[in-house]
Amino acid sequence: ASAARNDFIRQIVRDDLANGKHAAIRTRFPPEPNGYLHIGHAKAICLDFGIAEEFGGVCNLRFDDTNPAREDPEFVRAIQDDVRWLGFDWAELRHASDYFEVYALAAEKLIAQGDAFVCDLTAEQVREYRGTLTEPGRNSPYRDRSVEENLDLFRRMRAGEFPDGARTLRAKIDMASGNINLRDPALYRIKHMPHPIAGEGWCIYPMYDIAHALGDAIEGITHSLCTLEFEDHRPLYDWCVDKVDLAHSPELLAPLTAKGLPNVAAKPRQIEFSRLNINYTVMSKRKLVALVGDGLVDGWDDPRMPTLQGLRRRGYTPASLRLLVDRVGISKQNSVIDFSVLEGALRDDLDAHAPRRMAAIDPLKFVLANLPEGHEETLVFANHPKDEAFGTREVPFSRELWIEREDFAEVPPKGWKRLVPGGEVRLRGAGIARVDEVVKDAAGNVVELRGWLDPESRPGMEGANRKVKGTIHWVSAKHAVEAEIRLYDRLFSVADPDDESGGKTYRDHLNPDSKRSVRGYVEPAAAAAAPEQSLQFERLGYFVADRRDHRGDAPVFNRSVSLRDTWAD
Ligand code: ATP
Ligand code: MG
Ligand code: MG
Numbered sequence: 001a002s003a004a005r006n007d008f009i010r011q012i013v014r015d016d017l018a019n020g021k022h023a024a025i026r027t028r029f030p031p032e033p034n035g036y037l038h039i040g041h042a043k044a045i046c047l048d049f050g051i052a053e054e055f056g057g058v059c060n061l062r063f064d065d066t067n068p069a070r071e072d073p074e075f076v077r078a079i080q081d082d083v084r085w086l087g088f089d090w091a092e093l094r095h096a097s098d099y100f101e102v103y104a105l106a107a108e109k110l111i112a113q114g115d116a117f118v119c120d121l122t123a124e125q126v127r128e129y130r131g132t133l134t135e136p137g138r139n140s141p142y143r144d145r146s147v148e149e150n151l152d153l154f155r156r157m158r159a160g161e162f163p164d165g166a167r168t169l170r171a172k173i174d175m176a177s178g179n180i181n182l183r184d185p186a187l188y189r190i191k192h193m194p195h196p197i198a199g200e201g202w203c204i205y206p207m208y209d210i211a212h213a214l215g216d217a218i219e220g221i222t223h224s225l226c227t228l229e230f231e232d233h234r235p236l237y238d239w240c241v242d243k244v245d246l247a248h249s250p251e252l253l254a255p256l257t258a259k260g261l262p263n264v265a266a267k268p269r270q271i272e273f274s275r276l277n278i279n280y281t282v283m284s285k286r287k288l289v290a291l292v293g294d295g296l297v298d299g300w301d302d303p304r305m306p307t308l309q310g311l312r313r314r315g316y317t318p319a320s321l322r323l324l325v326d327r328v329g330i331s332k333q334n335s336v337i338d339f340s341v342l343e344g345a346l347r348d349d350l351d352a353h354a355p356r357r358m359a360a361i362d363p364l365k366f367v368l369a370n371l372p373e374g375h376e377e378t379l380v381f382a383n384h385p386k387d388e389a390f391g392t393r394e395v396p397f398s399r400e401l402w403i404e405r406e407d408f409a410e411v412p413p414k415g416w417k418r419l420v421p422g423g424e425v426r427l428r429g430a431g432i433a434r435v436d437e438v439v440k441d442a443a444g445n446v447v448e449l450r451g452w453l454d455p456e457s458r459p460g461m462e463g464a465n466r467k468v469k470g471t472i473h474w475v476s477a478k479h480a481v482e483a484e485i486r487l488y489d490r491l492f493s494v495a496d497p498d499d500e501s502g503g504k505t506y507r508d509h510l511n512p513d514s515k516r517s518v519r520g521y522v523e524p525a526a527a528a529a530a531p532e533q534s535l536q537f538e539r540l541g542y543f544v545a546d547r548r549d550h551r552g553d554a555p556v557f558n559r560s561v562s563l564r565d566t567w568a569d
Pocket of ligand 2: 032
């Protein structure tokens with residue numbers, strides 16, 4: 001598969017290995033444990049872990065847990081679960097908080113070198129001094145503090161002497177830089193809040209840029225892959241790596257050696273790629289949190305959610321998501337992928353891998369009145385039309401069937417190939433049947449069909465070769481298992497739910513018909529599916545036995561995707 005994947009990042013890796021820049025490569029996936037992973041993260045995961053795998057390297061899972069206010073152990077667990085589910089495993093599980101002591105020593109080194117200073121400006125003043133894209137910033141009045149004063153103040157920040165926001169440690173770079181990220185960015189801020197892992201000992205926390213750059217260096221990451229919005233941060237990333245120079249500063253790594261954490265200091269290279277965006281979807285964590293928090297969906301793993309947990313419950317397979325990422329490819333071009341590409345990847349995977357079954361999700365009784373009362377038999381069906389390896393199964397057949405209500409029309413539209421009064425249709429694998437009588441209730445609704453099965457038309461018989469327009473699916477009423485069928489559709493009814501023109505928000509774009517629950521009947525072999533087993537219900541679509549609610553005696557199936565793209569024009 002690696003031969004087929006040949007994007008600009010893989011080309012860089014290939015070159016770096018070929019010319020001996022690196023003997024082996026190391027990557028990392030660095031999620032912030034402040035939410036569940038979504039389909040966008042799948043792209044980063046497939047890239048970070050996939051490249052390591054393809055080139056014989058390793059990939060770490062590193063929790064970017066530098067903001068204690070936003071973290072939750074529930075997310076930490078779910079993220080690990082999701083990465084493994086996608087089919088990857090990490091060489092080492094790390095936390096940015098493992099490195100807090102190293103970061104603090106690095107900060108002192110920067111101070112000693114005259115590369116960082118303690119600044120007393122308020123957040124608002126910092127913004128004022130920063131300047132704009134067209135206008136250079138101004139130096140902080142605290143920029144020229146002595147090394148001694150800066151060291152003393154930084155240590156007192158760490159000791160807890162000052163309240164939140166009173167001071168920051170800032171890099172001393174260039175307030176006139178065309179890149180605003182280089183205008184003396186903050187490296188540390190004060191936050192009096194214990195850390196879930198590092199504990200009570202901390203009231204200063206490193207900012208993303210220094211924590212990320214040094215975290216990569218500590219772990220010996222060779223290729224640090226991230227999304228394009230970090231492109232403008234790359235000079236700061238390099239600045240942190242170069243100025244701190246962990247590769248030549250073993251004393252800074254001492255706290256890790258003491259903790260028994262192996263570490264390899266190297267010079268990591270940040271490379272950016274474009275995010276995965278998909279229409280009819282929101283991916284901002286803030287919006288996903290609100291959808292769950294406000295009860296607009298049934299939790300993080302609601303099958304309509306773009307979270308990996310939601311996609312999984314919907315019936316998306318790891319292979320389908322990896323296929324999607326391969327199809328989308330890796331580039332620096334931002335684009336929005338059509339939702340149908342996601343659905344197409346699932347269809348292609350399930351077409352090859354989902355066993356076929358029969359179900360009636362809007363059932364109508366069809367009695368084959370010429371068969372004797374109590375007639376039943378067992379038919380043998382192939383589990384997959386294109387792959388004999390799937391084997392066969394027994395499908396019970398009897399005098400009374402459930403068929404799909406929409407396979408019968410009293411007054412057929414033009415081109416109709418299914419059942420009509422007096423008309424014939426082929427019952428999948430069972431012969432040719434005709435409707436003789438339409439039974440209605442007092443309100444005129446069709447409640448039952450009665451008809452005839454041509455005894456000379458069973459599969460294999462001469463009479464079966466007779467030309468009949470349509471073939472429909474069915475389940476034996478006596479043997480069928482009643483099931484809850486959850487019919488999901490896209491969560492949003494517009495392509496760009498983030499569009500706020502006309503005073504609307506994503507909430508106004510929710511698809512009111514995105515979830516419908518019906519009761520239908522499935523054949524016994526479908527009811528017996530294990531939770532998370534994907535099946536094709538013939539002619540209906542791909543369904544998955546619900547991961548949480550499905551039971552053999554009370555089946556629950558989620559529609560993963562229809563057989564064809566019903567949203568296409
Ligand atoms: P937030 O900014 O709310 O924390 P995030 O999307 O940045 O959300 P992280 O946990 O920081 O979430 O992301 C972990 C990794 O996943 C990062 O390297 C990030 O670049 C990558 N990533 C996030 N969203 C996407 C996306 N839509 N496509 C590709 N990669 C993504
Ligand atoms: Mg983030
Ligand atoms: Mg982000």
